[in-house]
Amino acid sequence: MASTSSRGDAKGIDAAPSATIYMAVRFFLTCILKIFFREVETRGAHNIPKEGPVLFLCGPHANQYVDSLIVCTQINRVVSFLMAEKTLREPVVGELAKAMHAIPVIRPQDLAINGDGTVRFPDPDPEKPSKTLVGIDTKFKIQVQLRDKIALKTSPDSFEVVEIISDTELKLRSEPSEKAAVAAFSSAGGTPYRIIPHVDQHDIYARIWERLADNGAVAIFPEGGSHDQPELLPFKAGFTIFTLGAMAAHPGLEVKIVPVGLNYFHPDKFRSRCVVDFGHPLSISSELVEAYKKGGAEKRDACGKLLTAGTEALKNVTVNAPNYETLMVIQAARRLYQPATLKLPLVTVVELNRRFVYGCLQMQNEPEFKELKTKVAAYNRLLKYYGLRDHQVKKTALGGWRSARLLVQRVAVLLFVGMLAMPGAIINLPIALTAIYFSQKKQKAALASSVVKLRARDVVATWKVVVALGLGPVLYFLYALSILIWGITHNKSTTWNILVPLSVWIALPFFSYASVRVGEVGMDVLRSLPPLFVTIGQPQAAENLRQIRATLSQDITKAINRLAPRVYDDFDPDRWEKIARQQKVTSTSTAEQADKVETNENETNMEDQAHFWTTDLGSASNPLDQLRSVIQSHKDWIDDTMFNWNRHHETDDEDTDVLFDTLEGALNDKARRDGYVVKGKHAETIPEQGESTPSSSQTPRKRERKRTSSLGASLADGGLKVSALANLDREKGFGQLHQSLVDQQDSGL
Structure with missing residues (x-):
């Protein structure tokens, strides 16, 4: 029989690399993340202690190795991550982890x-x-x-x-x-x-206690392995032993626990976004440390109390929903509550989502909330039916001729941008195809070996980054080598054969990044086309969608203003007006400083200026104001016709489609644990006893304007009963559901 130590004893930790190497690798990883992510924002960075021992409690662990990279690049301290020993043996990831002071941990599941x-x-x-x-x-x-x-x-x-x-x-x-x-x-x-097998982790504990005693910083993902669940998994108790053990072994040591929330918008997607939220540090009382020292039941009780406190602290900086259907509805409700013309910073979007999730979970049994949830779910399906996102609904009010003009202009811009991005896309096509192949292969393997993953999307981004890091330099070297061979065969000079291939090898990464940014603009233009198609082809349906949205927005705002004070003491129903006023002042401050002319607060909103050649100059009080009016009008026209496709802060308007994709193909035994089952391409909530839930249905290929118009008018006028929406046949297509609802309304049901 093998001894316990031979089956899993955590020993042999190498000495940590120097801080210089750490900072150099950190800078390199920051560059990599800036390429992969479109935006990474930080909130609460002032909560990070500048010195002293710190344990960073990170979650949710939704992006495997990328999570560690994001956290360490956002903290201006040397941070040691706990990482599975088998990971440190991998060629690329392992070497980077060692350079980043990773502490290897033997996980029992790796020895199973x-x-x-x-x-x-x-x-x-x-x-x-x-x-x-x-x-x-x-x-x-x-x-x-x-x-x-x-x-x-x-x-x-x-x-x-x-x-x-x-x-x-x-x-x-x-x-x-x-x-x-x-x-x-x-x-x-x-x-x-x-x-x-049982693994004796005492040596790991001792090493971490030593690191904390030296005023170091350690980061840990208390959930254990990565996952793609919509909420935090139960925490392991290891971090409680790290902190309490360190303070027990070193009297006078004060370890701070800082919760770090990783809030992704599509974590597996290239050029997605992320908000890193640092919560208030937790201080550990001396009573808990003394109870830990006594051992036995008191030690377990102390660890349990700290485990609960750490869990609640991390929940306060993350978005946690019981299932994806609830998260989808809540995000849609948040957008409907937020005025459509108001752009919010990314960190505010995350904070609003978090508050909406918590508030809706508190009010989920209220009849008014259930009714609104049903209406929002139906509205989400209408958006999916037309291929629109919520923020695009108001864009359908442009009118047929103006939409046609915008469509022609944007298609022309799309073709132009596509031609600019095409060379870079062709050059990097081998990297993209290889990254997709390996990430899908790793995704399948991770899903097969896990009981908590839904689609194993948490491993996708990591392997895209790893493949790009490994294959990119090699591919660019091959391109440079090809140029060198061409130069030799064509009798080019020695100087040419050295400088040109070398310059190409160095310039290709920058050229590729420029192509990515240009292609990104093209994708924004492409996403702006659906509302124009709907406006031109189905104007009545577009009008109904706007009416539905306006009615839902009013209902949700009234309900929140009435119910939210029960949950949040600091709730302010006038906050949107204050934010809008503040944004208006901020947007005009630059012009005020430049010409010292006071801006008229009643100036027409930028989004409402509809025509390029019909600028009203009569209201301007002097030539300078007239000139500014002309410039502003032309600026707004350019923005509306060419640049207004990019809603920079409405990053979660794609979540409806992504969530449906995430649910597609998920295993029923895993999904049922989170409160839903999967049928075909959509997820349905398992109703509680006596309740019904909105159906999810396949989108028909043929759009029927007449049926949609009737349904839209019913919803907008409030004439359609909520029960009619809730009690629908789940097996019918969307067009059949529309007709069923219209028939029910006509018959007075």
Whole structure:
């Protein structure tokens, strides 16, 4: 029988690289992240202690290795991350991790083996779970040791072994209660299982205590492995031992715990966005440290209290929804509550989402909330039906001729930008294809080996970055080598053969990045076309959508103004007017400083200036004001016709489509645990007893304006009963659902 230390003893940690190497690698990684992400914003950076021991509690762990890179590049201190030992053995990621002072940790799950035979309960009745497991063709005395754990592929739980009776019988510390585990153990023929060995992590604890005692900073993801769930996973208790143990071993040491929320907008997407939110530091009381020193039950109680405090602190800087359907509806409600003409900073969008999630969970049993949730879900499906995003609905009011003109102009811009971006796209096509191939391969492997991942999207971005880092320089070198070979075969001078290929090799990364930025503009233009198509082709449907949105926005605003004070003491119903006034003052401050002329507060809003050649100069009081009016009018026209496609801060307007994609193909046994099941390409909420939920349906290929117009008018006028929306046949297409609703309205139901 192998000893415990030989099966998993965390030793042999190399000395950390110098701070100079750390900062150099940190700068390099910052450049990489600026390429991959379109925007990374930081909130609450003042909460980071400039000195002293700090433990950064990071989550959710939604982007595998990229999470660590983002956190370390946003903290102006040397931070050591805990990282799986097997990761440090990988060629590219491992070397970067070592340079970033990563502390290797042997994870028990990385040492897991498949057990011989199958295991089951003594009584196969699922109503009679037991602490005892019996084996069929098993070798418990050879393969299993005390404190090892038995794990199943169908359950996220694992079960500690406290007694090995024979090769075919053992006892667990507690009875399995998780449904999937009970069902598996109750099968007559038993179930395959894995053995997770116990690992002595005392040496790791000692190393971390030493790092904290030296006033160092350590970062940890308390959830353990990465995942793509819509909420935080249960925390491991390790971070409580790190902090309490360090303070117990070094009297007078004061370790601060800083929660770090990672809020992504599409974490697996290239050129997506992220907000890193640093919460208020947690101070650990001396009472908890003294209780930890006493050991036993008091030690467990102290760790439990700190675990709860850390969990709540991290929830305060992250967005957590019980399931994706709820998150989708809440994000749509937030956009409807926010005035359409008001642009919010990215950090404010995240904070609003967080407050909406918390408030809606508190009010989820209110009849008014349930009714609004149903209407918002129906509105989301209408948007998906027309291929629009919420912020684009108001753009359908431009009018047919103006929309046609804008469509021609934007298509021309799209073609021009496409030609500029095409060379870079062709040059980097091998990198893109290889990155997609490897990321999908790793995604499938991660999904197969995990019981908590829904689609394993948390590994996609990491392998896109890794492949680009490894293949990019090699590909650019091959291009330079090709130029060198061409120069030699065409008898170019030695100077030419040296300088030109070298210059190409150096310039290609910058040229590629420029192509990415240009292509990004082209994608923004492409996303701005759907509202123009709807406006030109289905003007009545566009008008109905605007009416629906206006009605929903009013209903949601009234409901929030009435219900929110119960949840938030600092709620201010007039905050939007104040924010709009502040933004207006900010937008005009530069002009005021330049010419010392006071701006008229009643000046027509930029979004309402509809015509280029019809500027009203009569209202200007002097020639300077007239000149400014002309310039502003032309500036607004250019913005509206060429640049207004890019709603920089409305980053989550794509979330509806992305969430449906995320749910597509997810395993039902995993999804059911979060409150939904998957059918086809859409997710449906499992209703509570006595409740109904809105259906999710396939989008028909043919759009029927007449049906949509009737439905839109009904919703906008408030004449359609909510119960009609809630009790729909889930198997019908969207066009059939429209007709059903119209028929119900006509019949007076």
